[in-house]
Amino acid sequence: MQLSLRGREVLWASIFLAIPLAFFLYFRILPAFQALYLSLYDWHVDPSQRRFVGLEHYERLWEDPLMRRALSNTLLYSLLGVPLQIALGLVLALLLQRVPVARDFFRAVYFAPYVTPVVAVAWVWSWMLSPHFGLVNELLVFLGIPPQPFLQSPSQALPTVTWVVVWQNLGFQVVLFLAGLQSIPRQYYEAARIDGAEGWRLFRHITWPLLNPVLVFSVVIGTIGYLQLFTQVVNLNFTDQGGPLNSTLTLALYIYQTAFLRFDLGYAAAITVVLFVLILAITLFQLKFLTRRIEV
Amino acid sequence: MRGISVMILMTLSFALAQPITITYWQYEFRSKVEAIDELIRRFQEQNPGIRVVHQTFPYDAFQQKVATSIPAGQGPDVVNLYYGWTPTWVRAGYLVPLPEEWARRVEREFVPMVRAAIVEGQLFGVPTAVRSLALFYNQDLFRRNGIATPPRTWEEFLAVGSRLTLRQGNRFTQIGYGVAPDGQDHHLVREVLVRQFGGQPYSEDGRRVLYNSPAGLQAFSFYTDWVRRHAIGVPGFFPGNNGYRDGFIAGRIGMIIDGSFAIGTIRQGARFNLGVAELPRDPNGPRANFGSFWLHGLTPLATGPKREAALRFLEFITSEEAQRYWLEKVGELPASRRLIQDPALLRDPIYGPFIASLAYATATPFVDETAQRRVMVDAINRVLLQNVDPAQSLRLAAEEEQRILDRFWGR
Numbered sequence: 001m002q003l004s005l006r007g008r009e010v011l012w013a014s015i016f017l018a019i020p021l022a023f024f025l026y027f028r029i030l031p032a033f034q035a036l037y038l039s040l041y042d043w044h045v046d047p048s049q050r051r052f053v054g055l056e057h058y059e060r061l062w063e064d065p066l067m068r069r070a071l072s073n074t075l076l077y078s079l080l081g082v083p084l085q086i087a088l089g090l091v092l093a094l095l096l097q098r099v100p101v102a103r104d105f106f107r108a109v110y111f112a113p114y115v116t117p118v119v120a121v122a123w124v125w126s127w128m129l130s131p132h133f134g135l136v137n138e139l140l141v142f143l144g145i146p147p148q149p150f151l152q153s154p155s156q157a158l159p160t161v162t163w164v165v166v167w168q169n170l171g172f173q174v175v176l177f178l179a180g181l182q183s184i185p186r187q188y189y190e191a192a193r194i195d196g197a198e199g200w201r202l203f204r205h206i207t208w209p210l211l212n213p214v215l216v217f218s219v220v221i222g223t224i225g226y227l228q229l230f231t232q233v234v235n236l237n238f239t240d241q242g243g244p245l246n247s248t249l250t251l252a253l254y255i256y257q258t259a260f261l262r263f264d265l266g267y268a269a270a271i272t273v274v275l276f277v278l279i280l281a282i283t284l285f286q287l288k289f290l291t292r293r294i295e296v
Numbered sequence: 297m298r299g300i301s302v303m304i305l306m307t308l309s310f311a312l313a314q315p316i317t318i319t320y321w322q323y324e325f326r327s328k329v330e331a332i333d334e335l336i337r338r339f340q341e342q343n344p345g346i347r348v349v350h351q352t353f354p355y356d357a358f359q360q361k362v363a364t365s366i367p368a369g370q371g372p373d374v375v376n377l378y379y380g381w382t383p384t385w386v387r388a389g390y391l392v393p394l395p396e397e398w399a400r401r402v403e404r405e406f407v408p409m410v411r412a413a414i415v416e417g418q419l420f421g422v423p424t425a426v427r428s429l430a431l432f433y434n435q436d437l438f439r440r441n442g443i444a445t446p447p448r449t450w451e452e453f454l455a456v457g458s459r460l461t462l463r464q465g466n467r468f469t470q471i472g473y474g475v476a477p478d479g480q481d482h483h484l485v486r487e488v489l490v491r492q493f494g495g496q497p498y499s500e501d502g503r504r505v506l507y508n509s510p511a512g513l514q515a516f517s518f519y520t521d522w523v524r525r526h527a528i529g530v531p532g533f534f535p536g537n538n539g540y541r542d543g544f545i546a547g548r549i550g551m552i553i554d555g556s557f558a559i560g561t562i563r564q565g566a567r568f569n570l571g572v573a574e575l576p577r578d579p580n581g582p583r584a585n586f587g588s589f590w591l592h593g594l595t596p597l598a599t600g601p602k603r604e605a606a607l608r609f610l611e612f613i614t615s616e617e618a619q620r621y622w623l624e625k626v627g628e629l630p631a632s633r634r635l636i637q638d639p640a641l642l643r644d645p646i647y648g649p650f651i652a653s654l655a656y657a658t659a660t661p662f663v664d665e666t667a668q669r670r671v672m673v674d675a676i677n678r679v680l681l682q683n684v685d686p687a688q689s690l691r692l693a694a695e696e697e698q699r700i701l702d703r704f705w706g707r
Contacts, residue, residue, distance in 0.1 A: 045367050045389035045596060126535035132467045133534075147466055152532040154681055238537040240478040240670075244677050260360040261666040263381075263388040 032276060035269040043265035050266075057270035067271065069246045070254040073158060077250065078226040078282075080162045081169075086218055088166065089173030090211075094203075096174065097181055107178070111171035118168070122235035125164045126151060151236055154247040161248050165232050169225070173218060180214030181207070209292065216290045220283055227279050228252050251275045316605045317347045318598065321372035322590075323358040327560065331625040332613070339612045346605045366390055366595055373598035373606045377421070379412050379589050380665030383704065386415045391593045393418035395607070406631050409587035412659035421593030422614045425628030427556045428585050428653040429480055429488070431576065435569035437550050446573035450518070453551075453576045457528030460550035468530055473522060474540030474552035475529035477680070481519070482672035483586040484553055484575075487658055489515035491584035492577050502661030503705050508694035517686040520679040531680060555588070556650040560627045563646075574649040587657030589631065629654065663704040671697045 003011065039057055041050040061067050096106055113121065128135045129150040137147040150160045188206050197205065230252040234241050241257070242249030251271060259268035320336070322328060329352050336348045351372070353361045359381070365371035377385060385391050399419040402410050406422070413421050431453075433446050441460060447453035457472030475481065486507065490497045495511030498504060506512070522528050534543035541558060543549040545565035553575065554562070562570060577583060592613060598606040612618060619630035623641075629650055630636055642648050662668050675693035678684040 043388055049389060123536065130535045131532070132469070132530075137467070141465070141467075149532075149681075151535075152681070154677075239476075240673055240677075243478070243670075243673070244681055245674055256360075257666060260363050262664055263359075263363060263384045263390065265363070265388075 035272045038266055038269035039273050041266050043263065053266070057267045060267065061270055061274065066246060066249065066254060070249045070251045073247070073249055074227055074229065074251045076158060077162055077229055078223050080159060081166055081226045082219060082222045084162070085166045085169050085173050085222055086215070088170055089218070090177050092170065092174045093177030093181060096178060110174050113168045114171035116168070118231045119235050121164065121168055122232060126236055129160060152244060154245040157244060157247045161233055161236055164236065165229065169222070176214055176218055177211065180211045184210045212292045216287065219290060220286050223282055223286065224279055227275065227282070230256065315345050315347050316601050317349060318373040318602055318606050318609060319349045319351060320374045320609070321351050321353070321362065322376035323355040324352040327626045331622055334625070335613050335618055335621065339609060343608060346608065348609055362390065366597060369597065371597055372595055373602055374592055374609060375595055376590050376592055378665065379591055379659060380662035382413055382420050382591070383415050383663040386420055390595060391420045392596050392598070393420055394422070394594065398422065405633060407633055407636065407654050409657055409659040410589065410631060412661060413591050421591035422610065423589040423591045423631045424614050424619055424622050425626065426587055426589040426631045426654065427629060428587050428650045428657045429483065429553055429555055429575060430649040430653060431551055431573045432544060432554055432562060433551045433571045433573065434544070434547060435571045437547065437568070438571070446571055447576050449579060450576045454522070454526050454528060457522070457551065458526060461528050468533060470548050471530060471533050472528040472550045474533065474544050474549040475523055475531045476540035477531055477676040478673045479538060479540050480553055480555060482669060482676065483660070485516060485519050485676065486672055487586035487660055488575060488584045489519055492581050493518070494581065498661060503701055505694045505698045505701065508690050513687055513690055516690045520676060520686055523680050556629055559646060570646070572646050572649050574653055583656045585653040585657035587654065587659045589659070664700055667700050668697055671700070
């Protein structure tokens with residue numbers, strides 16, 4: 001049988017796509033279903049000794065104050081972090097676009113935190129934010145503001161951690177927006193200027209709508225990132241992870257502690273399923289309500 | 297008769313020809329890794345038919361590795377674990393009980409706290425070394441402030457503490473005591489202060505929380521007052537993991553309460569004359585200390601001839617020879633009752649106070665160390681960071697911890 005050129009291309013493409021797809025199915029999708037299965041059992045090394053408990057773990061989730069705390073913290077991280085990251089990223093990208101000199105230098109400066117290891121970032125920030133020796137408090141005292149406990153305060157720790165994460169993600173966000181800005185054809189601005197539009201109106205009617213794809217991508221990816229927040233939280237308070245007083249605990253950290261420090265993998269799997277459903281629901285919601293069809 | 301001996305001979309030669317390989321896991325800590333390597337070398341010399349593979353993982357990844365590898369059938373035959381993890385590991389099937397005679401050996405040869413490795417009547421492992429708590433102090437700082445001897449009572453402790461505390465406005469530049477609820481202080485409150493004030497932290501069988509008593513509350517408030525009333529220290533003075541220890545090493549903290557496992561790190565870092573003393577106490581009251589240990593346990597992967605080999609290895613690394621070597625190399629206290637009676641060791645200015653404390657140290661009967669640790673750390677932090685009334689905070693903690701115990705014991 002002779003395949004047409006097109007047919008052969010399709011065949012090859014499918015073969016090449018099948019390999020990563022199989023990998024993805026086996027290492028990503030299958031474990032997700034396994035988690036669902038595990039969540040119905042009490043964990044034991046020996047599969048024959050795993051006791052079927054049905055939905056017991058889900059009932060326990062409902063009454064678990066730490067679970068509630070982890071859930072509300074996780075949502076709060078996303079609600080604070082995503083808008084802040086996007087707003088600052090957009091402002092910086094717009095400013096950077098106007099910088100005529102040393103543009104690459106500035107871009108590198110803003111991108112540097114993104115490629116710095118999280119552990120190093122956490123270490124440096126925990127010193128900068130120290131109530132007794134930190135640079136930030138030094139500055140506050142100089143300005144006549146009393147020193148703040150930041151990471152050591154149950155009420156300030158979550159916003160402080162969020163800030164460190166925003167600071168670290170900012171570089172990536174800026175790069176995304178710069179790419180988005182560059183893809184907007186110059187002609188639109190020129191045409192608008194001829195019609196007498198300036199400044200804010202250019203932004204409002206051209207830049208903002210045409211950045212929508214970048215914005216949607218940023219919101220979705222950013223939200224998923226905050227919903228899975230783990231490394232920064234662990235490293236900013238290493239000996240009381242999720243503390244003080246569980247004020248920085250996230251779902252991912254709670255899953256980790258339950259599964260790998262308390263060997264309660266069945267219950268941890270149930271939390272994983274909740275996190276999975278949560279991410280899926282929020283992502284679908286965002287895709288539906290944020291995406292704008294743009295007609296030019 | 298002849299047939300049997302021929303069979304034994306054949307099995308023996310087969311066993312000799314086919315060396316048995318067993319795997320030992322521990323977390324990465326240089327002196328411990330080197331010590332086990334050396335012990336394996338000695339063991340293999342004496343047991344040519346057994347080969348021991350030694351694998352280590354970073355501390356943060358250790359439990360995760362164990363959790364996932366053993367179910368996959370690829371993990372260790374002998375594994376090193378913190379005693380407080382034993383019950384959760386046992387429940388999840390990660391450890392198998394040791395033979396009867398091992399439990400008798402523990403009763404006979406080891407310091408009493410090692411009984412914490414017994415879960416529901418069965419022994420799940422044995423340690424090479426044990427640890428206790430003591431007061432570390434900066435002798436140079438003491439001398440500069442005219443303090444001649446380490447505090448023996450809590451009254452003296454508070455007096456020394458406030459003398460060594462320096463403030464600048466709202467901020468501290470030096471503190472007398474390195475307050476660390478999430479360091480060793482949660483143990484200090486639970487096992488030391490509660491007992492010293494005449495209370496009991498838990499019931500005899502470890503199934504009931506008893507620290508929410510008048511004595512317990514006195515102990516708890518006494519501790520939180522170090523920060524609230526006496527201001528001899530503040531939590532999080534130095535940031536980072538074990539900031540209290542770093543601050544002490546840096547010479548900015550006069551005293552800390554820490555475990556014998558910290559001796560090495562502190563000695564290596566401190567640029568001042570280090571002093572160690574037994575924990576302060578009421579001269580008429582009872583003595584108390586918190587003891588803990590890492591034990592070597594057998595996993596379900598050690599079956600058949602591997603189990604025999606693993607038990608032999610276990611016996612070797614917990615022998616008195618190994619314990620003596622461990623003390624020299626790692627600097628951890630021997631777990632043998634006999635070895636800690638060595639007068640030279642008791643006279644040692646650094647090890648002495650820890651050794652002396654072993655006689656009256658208790659290992660908290662944790663069932664879920666991660667969760668129970670958090671309960672006490674949070675109880676302290678509620679008072680220190682949120683100004684919650686100590687009585688209320690302690691009551692909440694007792695209720696929360698009782699729920700953890702009840703869940704474990706199935707009530």
